[in-house]
Amino acid sequence: MKILEAAIKKRSKKSQQNTIPPETKEKLEQLFHKATTESDTTTAAKELTQAHAELHKQSPPPITP
Amino acid sequence: MTIKYQSSIGNNHTENTPQTPFKPTDHPAFTFNSPVGLCSDQYKRIWVADTANNRLIVLDKSMTKVLKVYGEPGEEPGQFNMPFRLLHHPEKPLIYVSDLANRRIQVLQYSKNLSIKTINIFGNTGPLHEHLQGPNGLTFCEGKLCVADEFFVNEEGGGRIAIFSESGEFINDIQTISGATDPGLLWPQGLSSDDQGRLYIANTGFYNIVRCDLSGNGIPFSATGTPEIEGLDVSRDVSIINNILYVPGGSANHINRYSIDGEALLPLGEFFAPIQVLAHPDEPSNIVVTDPIIASVSRYAVIDNAPLAIPIQVTGPARNNPGQLYFVTSAITEAIRPNKTSSTQQNTASLDNASLFSGYKNPFDPFNWIPNSLNFWEKSWNSVTHSPFNNWFTPSPRPKNKREDAWLLDGANHQIKRAPLCKNKAKPDVQAQAESLFPLMPGALGIDAFHPSVSIPGQLAPGTALFLVTNYLSGFVSVLQYNPYLDDLVHFSFFAGFGSAPWHLKNPQGITVNDATGDIYIADTGNNRISHWRISKNGIIGFINTYGEQGSGDGQFAGPSDVSVGPKGQLYITDQMNNRIQVLNSEGQYLYQFGQQGYGEDNDNFLLPTSIQATEKCVFINDLVNRSLKSFTHEGVFVDSFSGLGAKPNTGQLWMPYLLHADNERLIVPDCATNQVHIYSTLDT
Numbered sequence: 001m002k003i004l005e006a007a008i009k010k011r012s013k014k015s016q017q018n019t020i021p022p023e024t025k026e027k028l029e030q031l032f033h034k035a036t037t038e039s040d041t042t043t044a045a046k047e048l049t050q051a052h053a054e055l056h057k058q059s060p061p062p063i064t065p
Numbered sequence: 066m067t068i069k070y071q072s073s074i075g076n077n078h079t080e081n082t083p084q085t086p087f088k089p090t091d092h093p094a095f096t097f098n099s100p101v102g103l104c105s106d107q108y109k110r111i112w113v114a115d116t117a118n119n120r121l122i123v124l125d126k127s128m129t130k131v132l133k134v135y136g137e138p139g140e141e142p143g144q145f146n147m148p149f150r151l152l153h154h155p156e157k158p159l160i161y162v163s164d165l166a167n168r169r170i171q172v173l174q175y176s177k178n179l180s181i182k183t184i185n186i187f188g189n190t191g192p193l194h195e196h197l198q199g200p201n202g203l204t205f206c207e208g209k210l211c212v213a214d215e216f217f218v219n220e221e222g223g224g225r226i227a228i229f230s231e232s233g234e235f236i237n238d239i240q241t242i243s244g245a246t247d248p249g250l251l252w253p254q255g256l257s258s259d260d261q262g263r264l265y266i267a268n269t270g271f272y273n274i275v276r277c278d279l280s281g282n283g284i285p286f287s288a289t290g291t292p293e294i295e296g297l298d299v300s301r302d303v304s305i306i307n308n309i310l311y312v313p314g315g316s317a318n319h320i321n322r323y324s325i326d327g328e329a330l331l332p333l334g335e336f337f338a339p340i341q342v343l344a345h346p347d348e349p350s351n352i353v354v355t356d357p358i359i360a361s362v363s364r365y366a367v368i369d370n371a372p373l374a375i376p377i378q379v380t381g382p383a384r385n386n387p388g389q390l391y392f393v394t395s396a397i398t399e400a401i402r403p404n405k406t407s408s409t410q411q412n413t414a415s416l417d418n419a420s421l422f423s424g425y426k427n428p429f430d431p432f433n434w435i436p437n438s439l440n441f442w443e444k445s446w447n448s449v450t451h452s453p454f455n456n457w458f459t460p461s462p463r464p465k466n467k468r469e470d471a472w473l474l475d476g477a478n479h480q481i482k483r484a485p486l487c488k489n490k491a492k493p494d495v496q497a498q499a500e501s502l503f504p505l506m507p508g509a510l511g512i513d514a515f516h517p518s519v520s521i522p523g524q525l526a527p528g529t530a531l532f533l534v535t536n537y538l539s540g541f542v543s544v545l546q547y548n549p550y551l552d553d554l555v556h557f558s559f560f561a562g563f564g565s566a567p568w569h570l571k572n573p574q575g576i577t578v579n580d581a582t583g584d585i586y587i588a589d590t591g592n593n594r595i596s597h598w599r600i601s602k603n604g605i606i607g608f609i610n611t612y613g614e615q616g617s618g619d620g621q622f623a624g625p626s627d628v629s630v631g632p633k634g635q636l637y638i639t640d641q642m643n644n645r646i647q648v649l650n651s652e653g654q655y656l657y658q659f660g661q662q663g664y665g666e667d668n669d670n671f672l673l674p675t676s677i678q679a680t681e682k683c684v685f686i687n688d689l690v691n692r693s694l695k696s697f698t699h700e701g702v703f704v705d706s707f708s709g710l711g712a713k714p715n716t717g718q719l720w721m722p723y724l725l726h727a728d729n730e731r732l733i734v735p736d737c738a739t740n741q742v743h744i745y746s747t748l749d750t
Contacts, residue, residue, distance in 0.1 A: 001663065003249030004222025007270040008662060010247070012623045012642040020539065020563045028539050032559040041556055049479065049506045055538040056507035060317055060338040061392070061476070062537060062574060062590065062626070063675070063689070063721060063737070064299070064358055 020055065027051060066683045066696045068707040068732060068745045070717030074471060074484045075741035076388035077714070079118050079137075086130045089382055095131070096389070097122070097381040099357035099720075099738045102150040105346035107158055108177055111353060113362050114148045114162070117712045117720065117739045121148060121162070123179060126347045128364050128380045133179040138713045140167055142183035146711045147720065150255075150341070152203035152210075154231070159184070161210065163200035166711035166718070170200055170212065170233065187233030188212070195235040197227060199710070202256030202302065206264055206279060209236060213253040213266065216710070218664055223249040226256070226266060228279065239264075244283035245292045247271050252690075255302030255341070257310075259325065265310065267300045268293075274303050274312060274323075286327025294327050306344040306352065313339035313354065320354070320374075333367065333374045351377065357738065358392055358477065360384050384740065385478050387500075392477035393735040395512045395575075395724035396742055398469040398486065401529050401547050471733055472502075473742055474512045474534070479505045481512070481532070481545075481554060486731075486744065503545060503554035508538030511627070511724050515578040515585075521604035523557065525549060531557060531600075533576055535587060539563055540570040542587065542598075544606070560606045565592055568608040575627030575676060575724050579634060584609075584651060586628045586636055593622045595638060597653065612636075612653030617643050620655035627724060631679040631699060639674040639686065646674065646686065646701065659701025666693040666708035669701065678727040685727045685747075687734065692719045694734060694745065707745060717743045 020028075028051055034044035078094045089095055100122075102114030109126045123133035136145050146166035153160055162171045172185035188197035199216025210229045217225045219240050226239040241248045251270025258264050263284055266275045274294040276284045283292030297315045304311045308325050315321025315332065320339055322330040338358045345351035345364060352374065355362050361381035365374035384391035473482045481503045512534050520527030525548050532545040532554060540563030545554040561570045571591030578585050578600075585598040585606070593615035600606045613622045623642030631637055634651040644662035649655055663670030672690035679685075683704060684697045693708035711718030721738035732745040 001220075001222040003219075003247075003251055004270075004662070004664075006247055006249060007251040008642070008644065010271060012617075025539075025563055028541065029562060032541060032543075032556075035556040036558050045504070045556060049504065052506035052508050052536065052538055057335070057337075058318060059508075059538055060314070061358070061394075061508075061510070061737075062572060063723065064314075064338045064340075 024051070024055070066747055067705050068685075068694055068696060068747055070707065071731065071744045071746045072487050073715060073717070073741045073743050074473065075390040075393065075739075076386070077118055077740065078386060078389065079120070082134050083131075085134060086125075086132050088130055089380055090129075093382040094386050095382065096384045096386065097360040097362065098384070098740055100355045100360065100362055100381070101340050101357055102148065102163070103341050103343040103353055103355055103362070104151040104153045104160060105343065106153060106160065106175060109346040110179075111343070111346065111362075112151050112160060113355065114151050116147050116149055116165075116357070119145045119148065119712055121145075121151070121173075124362070124380060126345075128353070128362065128378045133181070135173075135181050142171065142186060143181075145171070146713050146718075149201055150203050152205065155205050161203055163203055163212065165199055165201060165215075166713070168197050168199065170197070170203075170210075170229075172233070185233055187229065188227070191235060195227075200227075201254045202267065204256045204258045204264070205231070206258035207262045209279065211256055211258070211264060211279075213256045214238070215252050215254055215269075221249060222251070222664070224251055224253050224270070226250065226253065226264065239277065239279070239281040242266075242275050242277045242281055242283045242292060244285070245275055245277075247273070247293070248283075250275075255300070255304070257303050257305045259305055259308075265303045265305065267303045267312070269300050272297050272300050274300060274310065276327075288324070288327035288329075294323055297321065302341050304342045304344075306342065307349070311342040311352070313342055331370065331372055333365075334372050335374075360391065360477075383478075390473065390475050390478070390482070390735075390740040390742065392475070392737050393473055393723075393740060393742055394476045394510050394737050395474045396726045396733045396735050397472050397512055397514050397532075398726065398728060398733065399472050399514055399530055400469045401526075471742060471744075472512070472514075472532070473735065474505070474509055475501075476505075476507075476509060476737070479507055479509070481505060481534075484742075505534065506536060506539075506543070508536040509534050509543075510537045511535040511574050511576045511588075513576045513578050515583070515600060516580045517583075517600075517602070518580075519602050521602065523604055525555075533578060533585065535570070535573040535576050537572045537574060537590075540573060542570070542573070542576065542585075544600075558604065558606060560598060560608075561587075561596070567611050570596055575629075575639075577629050579630045579651070582634070582651075584630070584634075586630065588625045588628045588638065590624050590626055590641075593624065595622075595625060595628055595636065595649070595653065610653060612649060619658070620647070620649065620653075622647070626674075627676040629677050629679045629684075631684070632681050635679075635699075637677050637679045637684055639677045641673055641675060644671045644674065646671075646677065646684075646697075648701075657701070659697070664691060666691050667695075667703070667706045669695075669697070669703045675722070676724045678725055678732075680727050680729050682729060685725060685732055687722045687725050689722065692722070694719070694722070694725070694732060696747070712739045714741075717745060719743075 098117035119138040120136040149165040169189040201215040202213035255267030310323040312321040319332040343353040364378040514530035544558040546557035583600040587596040594613040597609040626641040676687040692710040
């Protein structure tokens, strides 16, 4: 099983390196606060979805077909 | 504990195909399902392997019309189980199809008017060593058909390239590449060749592209000095177009490009998860790209020295038809339904101010400020939510025998969907309809429910569950509650956020909540640890600790993907890259581990174990590469399994099973590639 072991070893060294800029993280946190504490939660939820859609363009999911 | 397939949720709408030719834009119910393979024919038509729908689609060259739909699920000629890659014969009107889960190659002959028939099938007969185990990429090289046999396993655990004559006689295979840094092949998928008789292999398990001749002699790239191109995020395919290598997904959201000598060129950006690239048959500067996750086939213009390809045509309506799923990643079961028979007149009942303030004590008492104010808030809230205002909704604790629904996280539709679970186990409903509920944010991945023993201040429907949803993009966990007035889920709270500080999460996946204690555990995949939080009876969520670090020792992790609380509060964790299960106590101390790296459908070997759920009786594990759902005792002794790669409907076959859910009666497994959720009975027979 040397080939399998070599490949798995190589795989375990790889890790996802994507990051989020601090300003994006701060904005997300503010939007979550709005969505959970303020009266106009619908608007905040829409903005949250939009902000996540921007992140979505940069990072595929952990497993793909 | 036996695992027996019972039914599936998720409508793929393949039964009522419109009469061809038709425009897909006129038929939104006609959708692709994880399309992969592409080729063009002698009449400049484009053929698409609609892989999870087990059929081929022929498009006109503008890609605006469907000219033919060919094939159906099955094992007979003209039937498929995961048709994956397509290859046109160099001269004849023949198309070779790697019929992956049927483990064979089908050769189709077509005519100008698209009369199609299977004229040859091979790869599944003859001596055992000639049998294909998972045919994927195809290419003709020096007149021979080369097949990337993805799931072939030799004694070293490696794969191979099988070589046939064009009529299907087995010639030989390539199992090692001499001169390569990593000479083995593992799960090779994509395959191409050039006019000098050189093979280019997308060697998926090693994350590289490797070049060799038909005898397996590595041919170095001048740019790298070795037969390999390294540094790829994923390596699923390689295509040669105008002497340039295209590697879809080589870096996130990109198609990487290299010269034929291996020199890196400007990658093309703004894709999602591309899997195959084809030169457009009529316009040399255009490429056609399949993306299985967004279920589309798209045409782009490529401009020299530009980092982006310009989209011209996207074919494949969104998979948002009623009952349809679109990258479904996780599931739970719940019994929340509104009381439809309640009188609306009761909604107009006024609030009782006396009861609202009956629990009032001086909140500024210096000795009791915090508990008093929390008690005040909680009692006040309870008096509101238990007032006649709410009588039309009947809150109830989670009854064991009440009819439950499956709540499905439908990732690409950005929704949680609810589908009834079959009442009659003898006659299961195989196509349960999933109805849309709460709109989710992109990146939502894992879900679990918390069933508070007391109503939590701020809860609109006391007695119902709170839903916790991880988001792999932002690292936040959303807490949602049921709103009985809307019959929908709304935001309740949130916690964490992207990063590596102790209270942060990085690419989190599975999540679990201990109902008895309010402890929340999250598989913090990117930080190689388990994150521990707790929700109090007042609904306040606080960070407790993290457990583990990167490594392969006891209590260390390499990409933990899921976590589940056992009956004694212990934590079962899929330590995915270490190919084992680790068990910790509720405070994160290492207890024991089980399983080891290896192939096997019915043992305690694992290859990328992805998801886990402990029940009162046993532990269920989704062993991804082995395509096996396995049950174990709590101590880690193998009990039973259900396995099988494929996409044949109503069989429970698996392609990309993700975060599973289990109770004491059934196992619910979302497959994010076939876009179905399979339900298995786990009752002892």
